[in-house]
Amino acid sequence: MGSFSIWHWLIVLLIVIMVFGTKKLKNLGSDLGGAVKGFKEGMKDGGAAPEDKAADAAKVSNAAAADKTTIDVEAKQKL
Template identity: 75%
Template sequence: MGSFSIWHWLIVLLIVVMVFGTKKLKNMGSDLGGAVKGFKDGMKEGGTKPEAESPVAGQVTSSAQAEKTTIDVEAKTKS
């Protein structure tokens, strides 16, 4: 009784189809396939290095400019 036979799996499949319906199962399958494909594409793109790195909008690029805009948050509590 440790393993299920093919008949057990067919009955389980029949119950799942009756509960969810074929349309819902088809949509879930296509969503899952799209997610796996997107994950694989992301893994491929993640391995390549960008040719030219551009600074992100709002990112400080020079240390002199960073020192001018640095705010000491704890300045009010210091004595």
């Protein structure tokens, strides 16, 4: 009673194709594939992100230290 034969699945597939159409099913499949691909890329990039952020922060702090034209407003007011 709980198992379906191949004929049941073919009938269900035929009804789904008739209701949604092949174009919508194709778009749904490509969207789902793109989402899975994006998720996998995000999982790979997630492990490397903290190292990259630390390197970017070091570059910003080095650039600020090398910039001699910065004026400290509070120090100028104290004079």
